[in-house]
Amino acid sequence: MTVVIRQGQLQPAALKLKPVVWRLQPESFKRALQYVILPLAILVVWQGLAQAGLIQPLILPSPTRVAATLWSMLVSGQLEKHALTSILRVLQGFGLAALLGIVLGMAIGLSSTLDRTTDLAVQVLKPIPPLAWIPLAILWFGIDEPSKIFIIFLGAFFPILLNVITGIRNTDSKFVELAKILEVSRWKFIRQVVIPGALPAIMTGLRVGLACAWMCVVAAEMIAASSGVGYLIMDARQLSQTDVVVVGMIVIGVIGKIMDDLIRRLEHRLIGWRVSYQGE
Amino acid sequence: MTSGASGSLVIQKLSKTFATREKEVGALADINLSIVRGEFISIVGRSGCGKSTLLRIIAGLENDYEGVVALDSQQICKPGLDRGMVFQEHRLLPWLTVKENVAFGLARIPLKEKERIVQKQIDLVGLTGFEKAYPFQLSGGMAQRAAIARALVNRPRILLLDEPFGSLDAITKIQMQQEILRIWELEGTTMIIVTHDIDEAVYLGQRVVVLSSRPGTVKKIVPVDLPRPRDRNSYDFTQVRRAIYKEFFTEEEQPFIYAI
Numbered sequence: 001m002t003v004v005i006r007q008g009q010l011q012p013a014a015l016k017l018k019p020v021v022w023r024l025q026p027e028s029f030k031r032a033l034q035y036v037i038l039p040l041a042i043l044v045v046w047q048g049l050a051q052a053g054l055i056q057p058l059i060l061p062s063p064t065r066v067a068a069t070l071w072s073m074l075v076s077g078q079l080e081k082h083a084l085t086s087i088l089r090v091l092q093g094f095g096l097a098a099l100l101g102i103v104l105g106m107a108i109g110l111s112s113t114l115d116r117t118t119d120l121a122v123q124v125l126k127p128i129p130p131l132a133w134i135p136l137a138i139l140w141f142g143i144d145e146p147s148k149i150f151i152i153f154l155g156a157f158f159p160i161l162l163n164v165i166t167g168i169r170n171t172d173s174k175f176v177e178l179a180k181i182l183e184v185s186r187w188k189f190i191r192q193v194v195i196p197g198a199l200p201a202i203m204t205g206l207r208v209g210l211a212c213a214w215m216c217v218v219a220a221e222m223i224a225a226s227s228g229v230g231y232l233i234m235d236a237r238q239l240s241q242t243d244v245v246v247v248g249m250i251v252i253g254v255i256g257k258i259m260d261d262l263i264r265r266l267e268h269r270l271i272g273w274r275v276s277y278q279g280e
Numbered sequence: 281m282t283s284g285a286s287g288s289l290v291i292q293k294l295s296k297t298f299a300t301r302e303k304e305v306g307a308l309a310d311i312n313l314s315i316v317r318g319e320f321i322s323i324v325g326r327s328g329c330g331k332s333t334l335l336r337i338i339a340g341l342e343n344d345y346e347g348v349v350a351l352d353s354q355q356i357c358k359p360g361l362d363r364g365m366v367f368q369e370h371r372l373l374p375w376l377t378v379k380e381n382v383a384f385g386l387a388r389i390p391l392k393e394k395e396r397i398v399q400k401q402i403d404l405v406g407l408t409g410f411e412k413a414y415p416f417q418l419s420g421g422m423a424q425r426a427a428i429a430r431a432l433v434n435r436p437r438i439l440l441l442d443e444p445f446g447s448l449d450a451i452t453k454i455q456m457q458q459e460i461l462r463i464w465e466l467e468g469t470t471m472i473i474v475t476h477d478i479d480e481a482v483y484l485g486q487r488v489v490v491l492s493s494r495p496g497t498v499k500k501i502v503p504v505d506l507p508r509p510r511d512r513n514s515y516d517f518t519q520v521r522r523a524i525y526k527e528f529f530t531e532e533e534q535p536f537i538y539a540i
Contacts (some may be wrong), residue, residue, distance in 0.1 A: 173375065174367070175369050175371065177359075178371050180340075180341070180358075181340075181359040181364070181365050182361065182384065184384070184385070184387070185357070188387070192373070192376070192384065194512040196373070258455075266434040271375075
């Protein structure tokens with residue numbers, strides 16, 4: 001930002017407080033710094049407390065210790081193996097939830113009869129946490145992959161289903177009137193008005209669903225797993241390897257963020273027009 | 281596609297009440313109106329006087345009414361392609377381009393024919409070159425033009441306009457009024473415009489129907505026999521406008537205020 005200072009011209013008070021050095025930095029640099037400053041500060045404080053001996057390594061290992069463990073696990077290929085296993089499970093569970101959630105959601109959204117029929121069942125099942133399903137999952141599907149995928153599926157299914165239904169129900173009545181006047185066929189109406197109109201809600205459902213699916217990974221892998229990030233954490237906890245636990249948590253967080261970013265990209269490609277539509 | 285057959289509308293003893301929780305609200309009472317094919321009618325009234333309700337009944341969007349509303353001797357009971365409508369918001373589908381929006385109303389026509397018709401309509405409303413634009417890229421006036429193109433693409437017998445230029449700025453509004461007149465002169469579709477802008481009503485209509493408020497009844501029908509193009513600032517125009525103004529506003533005595 002350039003400020004031309006003329007003789008006698010009043011300068012805004014705020015400008016006087018910022019040193020010239022700061023003012024001369026490019027905007028992008030300043031912005032990048034804002035993103036980074038809080039995590040950096042936390043790391044610095046954390047490291048400081050650990051080195052001063054104020055927190056025991058068992059309770060919370062220092063950042064350097066965690067980084068070292070992370071590095072060794074990365075190098076040995078361990079981390080990759082566990083991460084990929086979990087990602088695969090999440091994708092399977094989520095994929096199933098997305099498919100069923102969208103199909104069922106559309107059917108319920110478009111048919112009042114179906115909505116009324118399924119409403120009670122959905123409302124009762126929805127609040128049950130995926131964790132509570134574990135005993136049944138084991139009984140029904142054994143202790144192998146299917147039971148874990150089932151848990152992950154449950155985590156993602158309800159957010160997707162409910163958002164799809166909402167998206168379809170909230171079709172703008174203005175467009176409904178328009179379609180009536182233009183005598184648009186029901187199929188064309190669904191295809192060209194209802195579904196595109198519901199896409200923002202559907203995408204929201206998918207984003208939330210994916211996040212929930214990923215959060216269920218730890219719970220799912222409690223079912224006698226022998227690989228995966230959730231298993232890693234559980235196993236490390238047994239062995240009091242808190243640093244591994246933290247590494248596992250970080251991995252979950254990072255992968256979760258990457259997955260969310262990917263869906264955001266998809267969202268932008270599919271509904272780029274939404275940004276400007278918001279104003280209406 | 282409907283043939284541009286007739287387009288004469290007969291309304292007799294039309295009444296409509298809305299039932300709210302406490303009581304019944306009379307929206308329209310005893311409306312009688314005849315509109316001849318190819319006419320341009322303005323309906324003017326205050327907000328809430330029932331003019332939009334009247335238009336919606338003609339469009340078939342409201343059908344719980346008493347009385348006769350008949351298009352070419354057929355009672356209107358639901359919406360249809362023979363009555364096109366342009367709303368105050370353009371109601372263009374945000375995920376379709378201008379071309380796709382205009383084509384939205386066309387059904388079961390071979391692709392080439394569809395292309396031809398759509399292009400013709402787009403040219404008619406002056407949006408040539410903007411076929412691939414999305415609604416959010418258009419200005420208010422342009423979006424309304426697209427909406428008008430869409431409404432006309434099926435060659436309706438009547439075009440209903442519900443305060444179509446209400447959300448536009450004053451200058452664009454005047455441009456759009458000239459545009460709709462141009463289209464009317466080219467296409468000859470019967471047009472009914474509902475507005476609260478008295479100037480607009482007089483500029484556009486061959487007759488101006490003045491509606492009173494709550495319940496809406498036809499207070500007066502003012503014929504506008506001025507030649508086109510009409511000069512908004514001419515004496516004759518002002519005379520007609522004054523006659524309508526009088527229906528809404530009485531001359532107020534300006535009190536003298538002494539100030540020392």
